Amino acid sequence: MLGLVGALLALILGMQGVYLNLSKADLLSEQIGMRALNVAKTVAVIPELVDAFDSPDPAAIIQPIAERIRAETGAAYVVVGNRDEIRYSHPVPERIGGRMVGDDNAPALIEGRSYVSLATGTLGEAMRGKTPVRRASGEIIGVVSVGFLQEKVSQDVGRSLYLGWLMIAASVLLGLTGALWISMHLKRLILGLEPHEIARLVNEKEAILQSIHEGVVAVNREGRITLLNQSAKRTLGIQDGRDFLGVPVDQLVPNSRLQEVLTSGERQFDRELWVGDVPVIVNRVPIFNPQGDVDGAVSTFRSQQEIRELYSALKKVSADADVLREQAHEFSNRLYTISGLLQLNQIDEALALIHQEGRIEQEEVRFVLQHLKNPVLGAMLLAKMNTARQKHIQFELDSNSSLEVMLTQSGQDVLLKIISNLINNAFDAVRERPDVVPRVRLFFTDLGDQVLIEVEDSGPGVDPEALALITQQGYSTKPGEHRGIGLALVQRIATLYAGDVYLEEGELGGACFVVTLDKMQISHADVMEE
Template identity: 35%
Template sequence: MAVQTLAGQFLALQLVVLLLVLTVASAVSVRQSAADFRDTRGVLLLRGAERLAGTEPVRVGLGERPIEPETLTAYAEAERRNLGATAVLFTSPGGAVLAGSGAGAARGEVDLGPSTARDLRAWTGDLTVEGERSVVAHVPVVSNDGDLLAIVVIAEKYPSLMQRARAVLPDLGTFLGLGLALGVAGSWLLSRLIRRRTRGLEPAEIAALADQREALLHSIREGVVAVSPDGTVTVLSDSARELLGLPDGSEGRTLDQLEIEPAVRAALAGGSSARDQVVVVDGRVVVLNRSPVHHGGRRVGTVTTLRDRTELMAMQSELSARRSVTDTLRAQTHEFQNQLHTISGLVQLGEYDEVQAFVGTLARRRAAISDTVTRLVDDPAVAALLVAKVSLAAERGVELRLAEQTALPRLDPDLSADVGTVLGNLVDNAVDATVASGGPTVDVHLRDDDGIVVVQVADTGAGVAPDAVSEVFRRGWTTKPGDASGRGVGLALVQVVCERRGGSVSVHNETGAVFTARLPRSRRDG
């Protein structure tokens, strides 16, 4: 069986409602027509009875000088024809028929019912005449002395139900046709409006889409958030609700009404596209992608997907640290090979004093670097990283200098690992920028500022362009040439590590770019 279209359903509904209304209106009209008949014909019959009762020959003939019944009958017949009544009778006060015309004229007596004519007062009402329900008028015929001589009875039976229905049928037919035309036009316009609002989908298709939507939102692992242009959350999947820590019933509320962090609110409310934007929610690293949705040339909202990448970022942090160590070892290996080649050549030449002097110089230089670092940095992991980075920078022709104001105490292992991740990535980026611009130095300044570890790295490169300051920490952003694989992660990782601890990272330009990271000693509660 074919599914009826939305327009057809509306039309059928309106036709049913219209037919019900017309049925009720017909019943009321028929019932009202009976009341109208009683009121209208009752007045006319009462007037006809009053005319007869006031006719002098009738009064005289029923009083002092009786006349032939045929004469009274003639008067009755004339009035009956004039009014179109069923019967016109002259009766005695007791109801005996004296003369008349029409139904009941041949009967010897009629029922006067609750008539007030015996009290010399006119009366109209409903009575049964010859088995037919009729409207009846009674008017007393009074002598000059005020005595009741007779009663004029004029009756007219009610029209049948079919007759009354035929009387109102033309109007009902007109109303039915007009209502049908309006119903068809209204259904067509309403269906067009609804189809335009529902993208041309029928109710069954909308229901199927709703079921599929619910199944999809409950099954996908990635969080999905749809936001309308006015900031109202229209779609919120289970995963997104869990990632953002939102309660049930958050759909239908605006972003300003939800208890979410400002950075997350700004990311969800944005109207432009965003790719792999990293935010921290309750200590978890969340990567979001935002796409605007357009229909008919106008923006109807945005859809944002959320992915929990906490474990992935931790692995990237560890990988970054391992890569840094690997690069450092590679540089040291290259440096040691050159030094060994030099020593080997001097030995082959028999320059033993030169060998001794060369080895002493290397030992003193290595000791000077270690002493300088360990004098200013008490944390062994961070100190070891700095010693390694000095050698790595020197291998690339850059001098890595540690500021004399540096003072870093021993840190707990968790904070030490985070400081190492931040310092290693900032130093690597600073060395790359310095080498690219032919700069000579990279300066590092570490300090503990009232419970906040401050890591500041300044290069002598080209600096950060003003229009790129807001993009420099975005995942995937890089100025390095070549394959994008593995690029644009370091600074994004630095920002994530800082924000995960409740800190921050910023950049400004002096001689080159100056990056400043702040990491609280106490990790923010997740």
């Protein structure tokens, strides 16, 4: 870049300098020629000089006049000759009386013209002004030739052009210095990277941004989106074909709060935010330019539900290990019991004990299939029943429960989230009262225009006036991190599907949460019409 800018600048200034200086040289040469001609015209009309042509010795009168004028004007020579081109004056006195050389006197002597010529005389090549000498009657009696040596003219022109060339050189030097400064400034701005390195880094950054699991949104100083990776699009529910680059971020995420970061320049970490019906954990960081001003901001976020599920999964792994140890000990005791019965030849009692476990699980499966038409929800409830047995919790499914409606995919997901979160909260609540038999009861029905879900537990209960507080994102009555998400998610989903969350007094002594949903919004329309 430096070489290109410097060469281009030097070429342009050089070409311009050559053109201007050549034009100026021609103009100066022309001016010197006109000066020689004007001096010649002045000499040709001196009365003394004209009258001297009729004297017996014209050179004696004309030579002093010519030399005086030559000295005053700085001309190389002032030569006066007659019609036969015989010199009456010359800077070298020995050449007076000789014939004028150059063969350029004819236009003055014959045609009577005044002109400038370039010819070679006895002193060398010169710029000469020539004019005829006339009597008062107009008769041409001689010629005056005033010359400036071409070598002297070139020197004068060179001295005159020196300043111009000096200014051009200074301009080129200044331009090269500016080009060097620009290249160094750009080098600093691009962190000393070459273009191919920048291209590689851009491609690497794009690949990294599109592959990470966290959503990334970047905005410029005006708050307009400049980057949106695939994870962010999935979280925000944006199809790949839609382009949101250049769109104000508040138009896509009204509560993004990135404008606060652009205004204050302060970082925000681990902030909670709802994106649609998804709770997320957000980090917001400003982008500063080299001058220290805020030039944009970047927000990264990840589903809080995913974090909670990961936390729950890790916790469940630890719990499952304890349960497996308990089950191993329990089954070991049962095997010893069966072995003892067989040794006592109590075969019927041993078979009854073996069939008892299988019968309990079969009854649970048959009960779920009778009350639930959706196999995914049924599988989830069977898993919760198994978890309850492992935790020694009495999990009851109300015999009047029924869900006959054909759910949409989104409706199925909604019920899975609501029922699973409510049951998990109930399991946690019953542990807080070790003096009471832990019990959880589930009831659901789709009679009427709504789907109703009711989860009751034997825990310590919740103050009805605190319902608004416990359904806020991040609030929890239980200690530890990653809390305060389940009920907030349930409340948000219920509101989204034209329902609500209620807290009632339960029969088991603890909390009783009731959730209602609009049946039309979670079921197939054609099934509803039938």
